Amino acid sequence: MKLPFLASFIVLIVLFNISSRKVSRKVEQQEADFWEKERAANSVRKKSLENLEYIHIPTQLLPFETYGENEILRKAEEEILALKDEKIVNFTGITNTDLKLEYGAANITALTQYDLNYTALVVALQKWGQELYNQGRFEDACAVLEFAVKTRTDISGTYRLLIDMYKTKLGLVESEISHKLQALTPIANELNSLSRNQITKMIDEALETMNVEA
Template sequence: MKFPFFASFVVVAIFFNISMRRVSRKEEAREAEFWQKEREANNVRKKSLENLDYIHIPIDILPFDTAGDNTTLKEAEKNVLELKDEKIVNLTGITNTDLKLEYGTANITELSKYDQNYTSLVCALQDWGKELYNLGRYEDSAKVLEFAVKTRSDVTATYKLLADMYRTKLGLNEEEIKRKIEGLIPIAKNLNSLSKKNILALLEN
């Protein structure tokens, strides 16, 4: 009775080893492709950054100078205002290698700064919009979060709060709610982020 068991074990072991070798070859191929791409990227000359999709903060539209004694609002407003003269670009989901291929190795530090500015912006906008929401200032909250979405933010909580306000807080009729929600979906579909699926799910359900 031991032989059939042993034979089955050997067969399983052989298939396992074959599968592992296949996985290993694929990993080696991917790694080789990555380093080849990286070598090519490191030889790309510096290119102009003037045509990047820069984000400009609409100072006249967002509810600045309305924080009163609320420290959370003050901090969020300050963090957003500190970025108003900075260069901000959403580079979410784009690797450094791809950035070097597109704009040249010499620009990678500058591009990383632009992307970090973007991350700081969407985090501050989310904090700002959430606190306004908590205070019942729904119209102001919507303005802040709608701007965040316009920049193609991938913060799931931003879309969740907006959808909730459209559905229950802003006194919209069914047609207006549908139009507002449907306006968010194309933006979500074009996100280059792991949170894309979750955002679409909460908007479409």
């Protein structure tokens, strides 16, 4: 009885070792590919950044200077206004190596700052929109969060709040709700982010619920 068990155990060990070696070789190859790509990226000459998709904050279209005594709104507005003269670009999901390959290694510091500015912007927009929503200022919240979506934010809370406002807070008729939800879909589908599936699922479920109710 012990021999079959021993034989099976030995076979399992052999298979495990073979599998481990395959995984190890795959990891080694991935590391080699990465460093080769990084080496190539570091040799790319500096390129012009004038054609980047810069984001400009529409200060005339957003509800600035309406915070009153609300400190959360005041801080959010200040954080966003601090960025209005900065260069802002959404590089979500793009690695530094790929940025260097595309624009040159000498530009990586500037590009990283543009991306940090973008992250700061969409985080502040989410805080601003959330507090406006909490205060019952749904049209203002919608304006803020729709701008965030135009920048292709991947913050799921932004889409969640918009879906809720479209369906229950703005007094929209069914055709208007459907139009606004459908307008979110192509943007969500093109997100270069791990949260894309979650966001598209939220939108799809909102549309499906409308169809069921109809």
